[in-house]
Amino acid sequence: MVSLGAAMVALDGTVISVANPALSAELDASLTDLQWVTNGYLLAIATTLVIFGRAADRFSRKGFWLTGVVAFTAASVLVGLAPSVELVIVWRVAQGLAGALIMPAGVGLLRGAFAGAALSRALAVWSTCTAGAAAAGPVIAGLLVESYGWEAVFFINAPIGVIAIGLGLRHLPRTPKRQADGRLDVPGAVLLAAAMMSLAWAVLEIEKAGSAGIVLLFFALAATLTVVFCLRESRAKEPVLDLRIFRNRTVPAAALLVVLAFFTLYGTLFFVTLYLQRVRGADAVEAGVQVLPLTVALGVASALVGRLNARFGPRPALLAGTAAIALSAFGLSQLETGTGYAGLWPWLVGMGAGVGLVSVASTEALVGNVDQRLSSVAGGLQQTASQLGGVLGTAVLSTVVSSSVQSRLSCELAANGVHGGVAEAVAADADKVAQGIAPVPPGANGALTSRITDASHEAFLAGMSSALLVAMGAALAGLVAALFVRPGVTVSRDEVVVMH
Numbered sequence: 001m002v003s004l005g006a007a008m009v010a011l012d013g014t015v016i017s018v019a020n021p022a023l024s025a026e027l028d029a030s031l032t033d034l035q036w037v038t039n040g041y042l043l044a045i046a047t048t049l050v051i052f053g054r055a056a057d058r059f060s061r062k063g064f065w066l067t068g069v070v071a072f073t074a075a076s077v078l079v080g081l082a083p084s085v086e087l088v089i090v091w092r093v094a095q096g097l098a099g100a101l102i103m104p105a106g107v108g109l110l111r112g113a114f115a116g117a118a119l120s121r122a123l124a125v126w127s128t129c130t131a132g133a134a135a136a137g138p139v140i141a142g143l144l145v146e147s148y149g150w151e152a153v154f155f156i157n158a159p160i161g162v163i164a165i166g167l168g169l170r171h172l173p174r175t176p177k178r179q180a181d182g183r184l185d186v187p188g189a190v191l192l193a194a195a196m197m198s199l200a201w202a203v204l205e206i207e208k209a210g211s212a213g214i215v216l217l218f219f220a221l222a223a224t225l226t227v228v229f230c231l232r233e234s235r236a237k238e239p240v241l242d243l244r245i246f247r248n249r250t251v252p253a254a255a256l257l258v259v260l261a262f263f264t265l266y267g268t269l270f271f272v273t274l275y276l277q278r279v280r281g282a283d284a285v286e287a288g289v290q291v292l293p294l295t296v297a298l299g300v301a302s303a304l305v306g307r308l309n310a311r312f313g314p315r316p317a318l319l320a321g322t323a324a325i326a327l328s329a330f331g332l333s334q335l336e337t338g339t340g341y342a343g344l345w346p347w348l349v350g351m352g353a354g355v356g357l358v359s360v361a362s363t364e365a366l367v368g369n370v371d372q373r374l375s376s377v378a379g380g381l382q383q384t385a386s387q388l389g390g391v392l393g394t395a396v397l398s399t400v401v402s403s404s405v406q407s408r409l410s411c412e413l414a415a416n417g418v419h420g421g422v423a424e425a426v427a428a429d430a431d432k433v434a435q436g437i438a439p440v441p442p443g444a445n446g447a448l449t450s451r452i453t454d455a456s457h458e459a460f461l462a463g464m465s466s467a468l469l470v471a472m473g474a475a476l477a478g479l480v481a482a483l484f485v486r487p488g489v490t491v492s493r494d495e496v497v498v499m500h
Contacts, residue, residue: 007133014137044096053104068101073161124306142288195225262389267397278436301356321357322478333468404463
């Protein structure tokens with residue numbers, strides 16, 4: 001049941017990729033709105049995971065997990081009922097906060113219940129469910145959007161949440177409040193959340209014209225808050241994030257690998273699904289089915305990597321995974337308007353397999369290299385890294401696409417014989433082109449419509465290609481980080497608590 005809660009959180013991180021076009025059309029959302037629908041959720045999780053993980057370790061992992069599932073279920077229903085994109089974003093943030101209660105407490109429950117090889121198997125199951133749900137999101141979303149509308153991708157959480165709550169109440173062990181000296185480090189928690197929010201906000205502001213000063217201000221603020229946070233935590237009796245865990249080189253290396261892997265995954269899903277629906281003309285179901293190779297590969301790799309880790313340690317899986325992600329990002333960067341499905345699915349397989357390998361291997365390395373008492377914090381750090389990677393991937397790659405479209409669209413229009421006032425009108429709608437939409441003016445004849453469509457799609461694909469090459473570079477950096485990862489230690493048998 002712990003994996004079921006994690007699957008809900010992971011699922012809602014990716015279902016939105018296929019639901020975005022329908023949501024955009026119904027609620028008249030811009031590319032920036034769509035970014036916030038995705039990133040508001042991921043950012044809320046990323047800024048509070050470590051905080052809630054520390055609180056769960058101190059008070060009650062079971063209580064935090066159950067509270068999170070209840071809140072997540074309610075927020076999901078409210079997203080589906082939202083009449084405007086602004087309210088969708090608000091309730092998506094509420095979903096993210098609830099998800100931040102679920103994820104680290106779930107890892108802590110597993111670490112407290114299993115040890116040694118059993119812990120490896122439990123983490124493999126947990127990671128497989130999480131990664132599989134994230135990858136299955138587009139397929140499930142396609143079926144639901146086509147049949148019932150975009151709202152259905154959130155309403156589906158209601159029955160899943162009810163089942164998870166029932167199982168949790170019956171089977172999760174009681175975890176009474178841990179008696180410890182001092183109080184939860186509230187100032188440290190606020191500093192950490194503010195630092196991460198400032199960093200994310202700086203990245204999200206990059207694409208806006210004339211915002212260079214604001215971007216630099218938020219980057220400087222993030223750096224300052226990070227320094228103050230580290231000084232605070234080094235002196236706190238009960239730190240929200242015990243900085244000593246970073247003395248083990250595996251911890252920062254594994255966290256960085258997660259950031260880089262999910263940077264590429266979320267950015268790829270965001271634009272490949274737009275490509276399939278807007279450029280290739282697939283409906284929601286077809287788009288979901290066409291990314292199925294990524295789903296299957298991710299699930300299979302996640303299920304098998306536990307055995308590889310047990311025999312060889314996490315480093316081989318991490319090296320293979322990051323290499324597969326980089327190669328697949330390059331392959332996807334070569335897509336064209338006329339590319340057949342045979343030119344797409346092998347790269348989706350490579351992407352899914354690579355992320356599956358990195359996700360499970362990094363989780364085991366990270367959680368296995370910290371003290372058992374801080375297992376929820378380690379789980380929170382791993383999940384923070386994945387959500388932060390998603391925020392950065394979507395934001396950075398969206399900026400690359402938008403900038404490329406702005407610079408290429410006029411040239412593509414001219415090359416396709418679109419000039420004068422019509423070209424100016426289309427260029428003014430560059431934001432739509434960055435979503436894969438061809439903004440054809442009313443009254444345009446068939447030939448003009450075709451030329452505008454070709455130019456818009458070529459500009460979008462040029463931007464997507466540039467973005468995926470950036471993603472490839474990020475994945476290649478992961479090859480270096482993987483060299484610093486070593487196997488985790490096992491806990492003793494007297495630390496095992498049987499989960500009923």
